[in-house]
Amino acid sequence: MFNTIGVIGLGVMGSNIALNMAGKGEQVAVYNYTRDLTDNLVNKNEGQSIHPYYEIQDFVYSLETPRKIFLMVTAGKPVDSVIDTLLPFLEAGDVIMDGGNSHYKDTERRYDELKSKGIGYLGIGISGGEVGALKGPSIMPGGDKDVYEKASPILTKIAAQVDGDPCCVYMGPKGSGHFVKMVHNGIEYADMQLIAETYTFLRKKLCLSVNEIADIFEIWNQGELKSYLLQITAEILRKKDEITGLPLVDVILDKTGQKGTGKWTSIQAIDHGIPASIITESLFARYISSLKEERVYAENILTGPEIGQRSLDKDLWIEYIRQAFYMGKICAYTQGFIQYKMTSELYGWELPLKDIALIFRGGCIIRAEFLNVISETYQEQPNLANLLIAPYFAEKVKEYQTGLRKVVCEGINSGTSFPCLSASLTYYDSYRTGISNANLLQAQRDYFGAHTYERNDLAGFFHTNWQ
Numbered sequence: 001m002f003n004t005i006g007v008i009g010l011g012v013m014g015s016n017i018a019l020n021m022a023g024k025g026e027q028v029a030v031y032n033y034t035r036d037l038t039d040n041l042v043n044k045n046e047g048q049s050i051h052p053y054y055e056i057q058d059f060v061y062s063l064e065t066p067r068k069i070f071l072m073v074t075a076g077k078p079v080d081s082v083i084d085t086l087l088p089f090l091e092a093g094d095v096i097m098d099g100g101n102s103h104y105k106d107t108e109r110r111y112d113e114l115k116s117k118g119i120g121y122l123g124i125g126i127s128g129g130e131v132g133a134l135k136g137p138s139i140m141p142g143g144d145k146d147v148y149e150k151a152s153p154i155l156t157k158i159a160a161q162v163d164g165d166p167c168c169v170y171m172g173p174k175g176s177g178h179f180v181k182m183v184h185n186g187i188e189y190a191d192m193q194l195i196a197e198t199y200t201f202l203r204k205k206l207c208l209s210v211n212e213i214a215d216i217f218e219i220w221n222q223g224e225l226k227s228y229l230l231q232i233t234a235e236i237l238r239k240k241d242e243i244t245g246l247p248l249v250d251v252i253l254d255k256t257g258q259k260g261t262g263k264w265t266s267i268q269a270i271d272h273g274i275p276a277s278i279i280t281e282s283l284f285a286r287y288i289s290s291l292k293e294e295r296v297y298a299e300n301i302l303t304g305p306e307i308g309q310r311s312l313d314k315d316l317w318i319e320y321i322r323q324a325f326y327m328g329k330i331c332a333y334t335q336g337f338i339q340y341k342m343t344s345e346l347y348g349w350e351l352p353l354k355d356i357a358l359i360f361r362g363g364c365i366i367r368a369e370f371l372n373v374i375s376e377t378y379q380e381q382p383n384l385a386n387l388l389i390a391p392y393f394a395e396k397v398k399e400y401q402t403g404l405r406k407v408v409c410e411g412i413n414s415g416t417s418f419p420c421l422s423a424s425l426t427y428y429d430s431y432r433t434g435i436s437n438a439n440l441l442q443a444q445r446d447y448f449g450a451h452t453y454e455r456n457d458l459a460g461f462f463h464t465n466w467q
């Protein structure tokens, strides 16, 4: 009997995807560059339809045709070398799927190379971490539609399911699946940073204990703010350190790493004139966090405002920060979805914005209640320029800007930085400004560089001899 799918790369994510596929009735051939991971997976899961191979040729020839091979290897060079190893044994019509966090431009290059050889290539965004991989991730496939059709029965089966719908929808051609995943991660960075700022406000400004903050997050998580990231943050805050007995969060060093997808999101936005300021601030917040030694040194030299700690009405300010957090979240997701829209138009991808919101409702790291509203909004207005002007969100931010303004002002006046909350407010206020100061910038550019300007009242480009 032939295997129905093959998985290469048996780290935690690859192993869990293979187990997920086996659990859904697939016969799964598995292969890893080093033998130990293969043995480990097979020995721990006896009785599952997982079949180990130790030679790439045997692995490939064990698959039914057209072959479907799922790569879960580290993004970058390893993907290219696995493809090179596979190529001599593949036939036209076979399909390779890359489920890692590959850069969408790499995916496009691989897609072109393989297409010229008759091999189908899908760049597949997968979100959900190790548990998601095992129990049902959110899946964002991109590539040729007919190639996707060959793999879709398996992909939709292993995806998370919400209200009976799989969190797996065809995204579009070429690198679009990995692009959608990349921006997902940018939004993830912003959402995480917004939660961290909300936590800071509750802890430092309202002087609440870690447990009290966990209580608040749990309550919020029952309403419109319900999300996976908020839920796990409440759980994180409850965790005690086994060595000191302190909240574990208090003994974790305040230095954040990153693997690159959030950075790629910002770079792509900057390259294409897309205002992704909140995502970018969340990236810079990570960079500043990594300057731990400098921050500790600077704390003793650089002063903040002279005002002491103000006493704030607890219940009132808990509501203000709740509003601020939700409005920040609306602005961050708005920027992410604008990045989808503008890039889709640029490349002619026709990204299904409504479906992106739908498949983000389950399995993925940014799954959240309000994605339902985002999806409904795009269902009603597929060409909407900006989520903020949709009636639901316009109404929400009209009310919640009070909280966001109060919190950002409190941060400024007391010397506490809230980079993503501030960026959200700046974005909101800039976006709703019909007449901005860019006229002055144009005049400056024309003054020193004869870059010309347009006028409000006459068509064409003008230059003034300013001196």
Ligand code: 6PG
Residues within 6 Å of the ligand: 101, 126, 127, 128, 129, 185, 188, 257, 258, 259, 260, 261, 262, 364, 365
């Ligand atoms: C997911 C995650 C996952 C991962 C990234 C981002 O959707 O399952 O986004 O892909 O956590 O590696 O992590 P960094 O914070 O290290 O960039």
